[in-house]
Every structure is written in structure tokens, then in C-alpha cells.
Amino acid sequence: MPMRIAVGQGARATDEYLDFAAQIGASGIQFNTPDLPGEKRWELEDLVALRERVESRGLRLEAIENIPNHFYGDCMLAGPGRDEEIDNVAATIRNIGSAGIGLLGFNWMPNSVWRTGLLPEGRGGAVVSAFDLSLVEERSREGKLLVARRDRRVEDKKDSWSAGAMYELGVERTDGEMWASFEYFMRALVPVAQDAGVVLALHPDDPPVPSLGGVARIFRSVDALKRAVELSPGPGFSIELCLGTVSEMGGEEAVLEAIRYLGPRGKIAYVHLRDVKGTVPAFAECFLGEGNYRPAIVIRELRAAGFDGFILDDHTPALVGDSPYGHRGRAFALGYIQGLIEMMDLDDAPAPRHAYPDPGAGDETRLAERYPDPEPGAPPPKA
Numbered sequence: 148m149p150m151r152i153a154v155g156q157g158a159r160a161t162d163e164y165l166d167f168a169a170q171i172g173a174s175g176i177q178f179n180t181p182d183l184p185g186e187k188r189w190e191l192e193d194l195v196a197l198r199e200r201v202e203s204r205g206l207r208l209e210a211i212e213n214i215p216n217h218f219y220g221d222c223m224l225a226g227p228g229r230d231e232e233i234d235n236v237a238a239t240i241r242n243i244g245s246a247g248i249g250l251l252g253f254n255w256m257p258n259s260v261w262r263t264g265l266l267p268e269g270r271g272g273a274v275v276s277a278f279d280l281s282l283v284e285e286r287s288r289e290g291k292l293l294v295a296r297r298d299r300r301v302e303d304k305k306d307s308w309s310a311g312a313m314y315e316l317g318v319e320r321t322d323g324e325m326w327a328s329f330e331y332f333m334r335a336l337v338p339v340a341q342d343a344g345v346v347l348a349l350h351p352d353d354p355p356v357p358s359l360g361g362v363a364r365i366f367r368s369v370d371a372l373k374r375a376v377e378l379s380p381g382p383g384f385s386i387e388l389c390l391g392t393v394s395e396m397g398g399e400e401a402v403l404e405a406i407r408y409l410g411p412r413g414k415i416a417y418v419h420l421r422d423v424k425g426t427v428p429a430f431a432e433c434f435l436g437e438g439n440y441r442p443a444i445v446i447r448e449l450r451a452a453g454f455d456g457f458i459l460d461d462h463t464p465a466l467v468g469d470s471p472y473g474h475r476g477r478a479f480a481l482g483y484i485q486g487l488i489e490m491m492d493l494d495d496a497p498a499p500r501h502a503y504p505d506p507g508a509g510d511e512t513r514l515a516e517r518y519p520d521p522e523p524g525a526p527p528p529k530a
């Protein structure tokens with residue numbers, strides 16, 4: 148399929164969510180931690196109902212991103228319930244495949260996504276989320292930390308940020324321990340995904356810092372994403388390329404490096420196209436076009452690297468009067484991305500849509516007559 152946008156990060160297939168996608172002109176929908184029954188796994192009938200609901204509006208269910216954290220918390224932390232969780236995750240993956248859904252995004256962040264501020268400090272006073280590692284390290288500010296609670300969605304808060312919810316797991320994990328648990332998980336479940344016709348797609352760690360709350364965050368560099376791909380080169384595993392997070396790692400250079408490595412290997416499952424100003428240890432989210440990278444260059448690089456999947460906005464600054472879901476900010480971002488894709492498609496077209504006269508040597512005289520050089524000191528010509 149051609150490069151395209153999707154509306155995403157919602158948890159429920161409400162009329163509002165599906166109408167928004169149709170009105171924006173998206174062909175597809177993604178869900179983040181969809182609100183499905185089940186405390187340990189998801190069942191086939193619920194997944195089929197979700198896909199059919201999306202398709203009843205003429206939309207495609209592109210991907211599910213994230214199972215609830217408590218479905219695989221012991222997998223990430225190598226806890227005692229790990230093997231039982233793996234059996235349940237395997238059943239969930241098989242059900243996702245049987246339901247005709249081809250992509251399951253996931254992450255390796257047992258204590259989720261953190262921010263240190265959600266403040267009106269973006270362009271024109273737009274509310275943006277920001278992160279500053281030095282603030283995390285001040286224990287007196289614990290109550291002010293914001294954590295995206297993907298396991299228990301908080302519908303009335305933008306991007307599910309919960310304040311005062313420092314995600315203390317009461318355990319510490321090193322880089323080596325997190326890599327070992329990741330490899331164990333991959334060995335067990337990538338073959339299951341492959342058999343089920345599902346791609347497991349890994350989101351990098353956001354924020355990409357060495358550790359938070361005592362737990363190492365291993366997917367904090369482009370090299371770490373390369374290592375993950377080397378571990379699982381087959382079709383059951385890919386990267387959910389959050390360019391916002393990669394930009395937090397190292398700006399445009401890191402973003403282009405990730406695309407150039409992953410794209411030709413077919414390892415970009417889909418893209419989160421958002422950006423930040425600054426890189427770790429401190430950054431703030433921003434509108435597309437004012438961050439670390441130039442979105443037009445990135446979209447072109449994605450095309451050149453062979454990416455033909457869908458792109459979503461991930462999260463966006465809140466525009467004036469925005470809704471908790473961020474409809475206004477998202478509409479701006481998705482329109483921006485659609486425009487870039489359209490321009491690129493036009494540039495790629497084999498022949499120009501209109502033939503212009505060749506402004507070659509023979510036209511010079513005519514052009515000079517039409518647009519004579521002004522006399523020195525003469526008033527500007529009237530239109």
C-alpha cells in the first residue's frame with residue numbers, strides 16, 4: 148500500500164473517533180491499548196468485533212499498539228509469573244492474527260513514558276509536554292512527575308498523563324537484565340507471531356535515558372534498535388518507529404540514521420511522526436516544522452528507504468480550545484503530513500501534470516520585455 152496516514156492512540160472505537168478519522172481523510176485507524184475485556188489476555192471475538200466496527204465505516208484497522216502493561220510486566224522484569232504471561236501473550240497474538248489484524252506494537256518500558264511538565268510553553272502558548280532529567284532526580288518533585296498510564300487509560304487527561312503517579316515498581320533492573328528478559332520474550336514469541344501472521348513492532352524507550360525509577364531503559368539509541376533487529380531478523384519482528392523518541396535521542400541525524408538502517412531491511416512497521424526541541428537529557432514537544440528535524444526531509448527519506456506503511460501523529464501540542472484527545476493539534480499534524488505526502492507523490496510522478504514552456508535561451512528576450520529591470524530610482528511598478 149502507498150505511504151498514508153492513520154488516526155491513532157485512541158482506546159475505544161467510539162463514533163467520535165471513527166468520524167474524526169473519516170473526516171480527516173485517513174484510510175485507517177490504530178488503537179493504543181484498546182479497551183477490551185480480559186485481565187490476562189484478549190479473546191478472538193472481541194478483536195474481530197473491533198476490526199468489524201472499524202471496517203463498517205470504510206476504514207482499515209492498521210494496528211493495535213500495546214497490550215496492557217500488566218499482561219507482560221513479569222516478562223519485562225523477569226518476575227515469577229513470566230512463563231504464564233508468555234502463554235497468555237502467545238494466545239493474544241494468535242487471536243490478533245486470527246482476527247485479521249496484522250500488527251501489534253509493544254514497548255519494553257515496565258514503568259512507562261515519563262514527562263516532567265505539561266505546560267503552556269509551546270509556540271504561541273500551546274500546551275506541550277516536556278522532560279528534564281535533572282528534575283526527575285530531585286526527589287522533592289516526585290509528586291509533579293507525569294506518567295502515561297497505558298495500563299489504565301485515563302480518558303479525561305491529555306495523552307493519559309497522570310500526575311503524582313511516580314511509577315515505583317519497587318525493583319531495580321540493569322541494562323544486562325533488561326536485555327536478557329527481552330531476548331527471552333523474543334525467543335518465545337516472535338515464532339508465535341510469525342505463525343499467526345502478526346508483526347510484533349517495538350517502540351523505543353521514551354524518554355531515551357539510561358534508567359528511570361531504578362529500571363534501565365535499553366532502547367534509548369539507534370544502535371539498540373539495530374541490535375533488536377539483529378536478534379530477530381525474520382518477518383515476525385519490526386520496529387514501531389517513533390521519530391519523536393528518536394529525535395529526543397539525537398535530532399535529525401539520529402532520525403535519518405534510523406530510517407536509513409531500518410527502511411531497506413523492511414524493519415519500519417509504522418511511524419510516529421512528531422518532534423521535539425532539544426535532546427536528552429532535556430527536551431520539549433513541539434509542532435511539526437519547528438523541532439529538531441525537517442519533516443519534509445524525513446518523509447522523503449522514508450520514501451527513499453522503501454517505507455510504504457502508515458504514519459500517525461502520536462501526540463501533539465494542544466491547540467487553543469483543544470479536546471482531551473487533542474483533535475485540533477492532531478488535525479494540524481495529520482493535515483501537515485498529508486500535504487507532504489501529496490507533494491512527494493507529485494514529485495515522484497513520471498511526468499509533470501502540466502507542461503511549462505522551456506525557459507531556455509530563446510525566451511530570455513521575451514522575459515526581459517515582460518519584466519524589465521527598473522530604472523535606477525524609479526518607483527516600484529504597479530501590478
Ligand SMILES: [Mn+2]
Pocket residue numbers: 350389390391392419461
Ligand atoms: Mn511514540
